[in-house]
Amino acid sequence: MNYLDDVDLKQLRIFDAVVKCGGFTAAQEMLNINCSTISKAISELERRLDVTLCKRGRGGFELTEQGEMLYQLNFKLFDAIGDYVNAVGSIGKTAPRTFRIAVVDNTMTDPHSHFLHGLQQLQREEPNLNIDLQILASDDTPLSLLSGTLDIAVALVYRNISGLRVCHLYNEEVVPYVAAQHEVLWRQSALSLEDIAELRLTTYTHQDPGALLGADDNRRFFFCPQIEGVLILALTGNHVAMLPKFYAQRWVDSGHLKAINVDGLCIDSPISAMCKVNGPNQDLIDRFIDIMCNEAILKSAG
Numbered sequence: 164m165n166y167l168d169d170v171d172l173k174q175l176r177i178f179d180a181v182v183k184c185g186g187f188t189a190a191q192e193m194l195n196i197n198c199s200t201i202s203k204a205i206s207e208l209e210r211r212l213d214v215t216l217c218k219r220g221r222g223g224f225e226l227t228e229q230g231e232m233l234y235q236l237n238f239k240l241f242d243a244i245g246d247y248v249n250a251v252g253s254i255g256k257t258a259p260r261t262f263r264i265a266v267v268d269n270t271m272t273d274p275h276s277h278f279l280h281g282l283q284q285l286q287r288e289e290p291n292l293n294i295d296l297q298i299l300a301s302d303d304t305p306l307s308l309l310s311g312t313l314d315i316a317v318a319l320v321y322r323n324i325s326g327l328r329v330c331h332l333y334n335e336e337v338v339p340y341v342a343a344q345h346e347v348l349w350r351q352s353a354l355s356l357e358d359i360a361e362l363r364l365t366t367y368t369h370q371d372p373g374a375l376l377g378a379d380d381n382r383r384f385f386f387c388p389q390i391e392g393v394l395i396l397a398l399t400g401n402h403v404a405m406l407p408k409f410y411a412q413r414w415v416d417s418g419h420l421k422a423i424n425v426d427g428l429c430i431d432s433p434i435s436a437m438c439k440v441n442g443p444n445q446d447l448i449d450r451f452i453d454i455m456c457n458e459a460i461l462k463s464a465g
Contacts, residue, residue, distance in 0.1 A: 174208040176306045177201055178216065178230075179237045186224035193325045196302045241310070248311040248443050259291045262447050265299040265307065265316040269390045270434070273409045275333040278317055281455040285447065292447075300388035308437055314444045315451060320435040327437050330452050334431040335407040337366075340420045344400040354425045359403050366405035366430075367393045405430060 177194060184190040187201045194201065202219075209216050216230035226234065262285070270276045286292055299307065304316035305324050320329050341362070365385040385402065387393045390410055397404030397420060404411075404420075405428075414420040436455070438448045 171208075171211065172310055172312075173303075173306050174204045174211075175233075175237055175240065176310050177204040178208055179234065179241070181205065181217070181224070182226065182230075182234050187219060192322055193305075195305045195320070195322065195324055200302070244311050259293055260289070260444070260447070261293040261295055262444060262451075263295040263297075263312065263314045264451075265297040265304050265313050265318070267301050267304075267318040267434070268298050269407075269410055270317070273333075273335065273407065275335075275409075276434070277332075277455040281451050284454045285451055288450070289447070302388060304437060308439050308442070311439070311442070314442065315436055315438045315448050317434065317436050319432055320437060321433065324437070326440055328440050330436045330456075332434050332436055332455060334433055335409075337405050337407050337430040337432050338422050339364075339425050339428050340397055340404045340406050340411050340415075340422050342398055342400040343419055343421070354423055359423075359425060362403045363396075363401060364405070365393050365396045365402040407432070 177190070177196075180193050181187055181190045181201060184193055187198050187205075190201055191198060205216065212229075212233070214229040215227050216233060217227060218225045264282075266278055270278060282294065282296075286294070297313070299316065299318070301318040301320070304313065304318045305327060307313040308316055309326055317332065320331075323329060339359075341359075345362075363385050365387065367387050367390045385396065387396065390406065393402075393404045393406060394410075394414070396402040397406070398414075403423070403425075406420075408422070411420055411422070415422065436448075436452050438445075442448075
């Protein structure tokens with residue numbers, strides 16, 4: 164590893180979380196990603212360093228000597244990153260400030276989202292503010308926040324994440340859709356999970372498939388981190404796609420998709436603002452969240 168890039172930092176953060184939690188399974192909740200993604204990141208980091216960092220298997224999780232050395236070095240690296248971010252924040256009172264924001268894709272057309280209004284109002288109040296805006300998948304945002312490369316993220320959050328403050332904003336109503344090829348399904352007013360057993364259930368959310376289908380349901384389940392990917396699979400005609408109502412509406416209006424009523428198959432996906440506990444730019448973060456929440460209250464009252 165002759166140099167560090169964003170991928171390396173992400174893998175180091177994952178490794179750090181796994182050690183702190185004492186294993187891959189326990190780290191899932193802290194990182195908001197699944198075991199296979201964690202395992203892939205650790206394996207890639209081991210390949211980059213050409214060492215074995217930990218032992219995992221039936222005997223449990225255990226660091227190797229090289230893994231312990233890397234874990235100790237991580238303290239120095241992350242402390243240095245934190246010191247740098249704080250130092251930059253300290254000069255923000257006299258120099259132009261940069262507010263680093265991430266938002267999950269395809270939220271702008273959701274009538275419940277007041278993200279755009281929040282940005283507009285914040286820039287009116289802070290004319291010298293630079294906005295660094297990124298579109299990220301929900302599973303990428305916790306690590307970016309914890310590593311100090313983001314100030315705030317608006318994304319899908321299903322659980323509390325250690326080290327992050329989470330503020331719920333609103334829910335996306337997510338229901339199943341099928342493509343126009345499925346004439347029989349289109350004509351039925353109510354369906355069961357057995358009626359769609361031949362189709363692959365696909366979603367962009369981090370909802371546990373067992374929570375949707377039941378623990379004994381072994382059908383194929385597909386996950387795409389972006390809504391656009393779920394839509395594409397739906398339009399192939401081979402998938403039942405879990406999509407937000409606001410996003411699917413244009414495809415319903417054009418006759419390409421139809422919402423189907425499947426008993427028990429409906430999700431309220433929580434969209435929340437996340438930020439690092441005691442991170443930089445807390446005044447901007449608090450104000451941005453307040454604007455979005457107050458706008459939501461005004462709209463509901465109107």
